[in-house]
Amino acid sequence: MTPKLRCRAAAFALIVAVASFSPAAAAARPAATSAAPAAPRAVAKPRIKFDPIPYDHARKRQMAAYSRRHYGEREWRLADPEAIVLHYTATSTYAPVFNTFAANAPSLGEKPGVCAQFVVGKDGTIHQLTRLYVRCRHTIGLNDVAIGVEMVQQSVGSRHGAERAILARRRQARAAVALVAWLKQRYRIPLKNVIGHAMANDSPLFEDLEGWRNDHVDWRAGDVREFRGRVAKLIRDSPR
Numbered sequence: 001m002t003p004k005l006r007c008r009a010a011a012f013a014l015i016v017a018v019a020s021f022s023p024a025a026a027a028a029r030p031a032a033t034s035a036a037p038a039a040p041r042a043v044a045k046p047r048i049k050f051d052p053i054p055y056d057h058a059r060k061r062q063m064a065a066y067s068r069r070h071y072g073e074r075e076w077r078l079a080d081p082e083a084i085v086l087h088y089t090a091t092s093t094y095a096p097v098f099n100t101f102a103a104n105a106p107s108l109g110e111k112p113g114v115c116a117q118f119v120v121g122k123d124g125t126i127h128q129l130t131r132l133y134v135r136c137r138h139t140i141g142l143n144d145v146a147i148g149v150e151m152v153q154q155s156v157g158s159r160h161g162a163e164r165a166i167l168a169r170r171r172q173a174r175a176a177v178a179l180v181a182w183l184k185q186r187y188r189i190p191l192k193n194v195i196g197h198a199m200a201n202d203s204p205l206f207e208d209l210e211g212w213r214n215d216h217v218d219w220r221a222g223d224v225r226e227f228r229g230r231v232a233k234l235i236r237d238s239p240r
């Protein structure tokens, strides 16, 4: 497996951190910092309905080839997710979303077809469409590191209208927040890496060797801030 630029950057930061460590610096540290860090909060796993789309060997090969072209590494597995991307479906129901993701039709002229690991219905049902360890094409530049969470919501005329509708829909918003909080804790994903599709091009994790960029407008920063606040609150309210 070719080490990726992002991984190399992380390794370099680690080397710098180790290199700058010295016994004198350690001795000068106040005693309080030697206390063990608090245990992470245990967010309960929400109820999830496994509703798998076909993800056979052919689709895995297509995903691996897509990854080779766009990320420089032939791989279909999502080994170590570092981000969660929020989307909405631009449909009013779940069924057409499942059908689109299952169809494996080319998108932007390339296979595999689009998908996301999760779709949260308006009634709060969390559908899981693939295993967590496989990649889905939901966000250009981040499919090798990000889990995609779609929320069923049709487009509306006004900017922010769709996101506001989701955030106001009690059961759906609660389910989406519970799912993201659980995924965040499970994979130790920092809150800043819970982003909206509209924010993806600006993520430090973004990479596309073919020069592709997202042109989607779902979940801009202001609405994501509100969503993150709810995730943080749920984590705060969970037991250690």
Ligand SMILES: [Zn+2]
Pocket (backbone or CB within 6 Å): 086, 087, 088, 138, 197, 216, 218
């Ligand atoms: Zn999207």
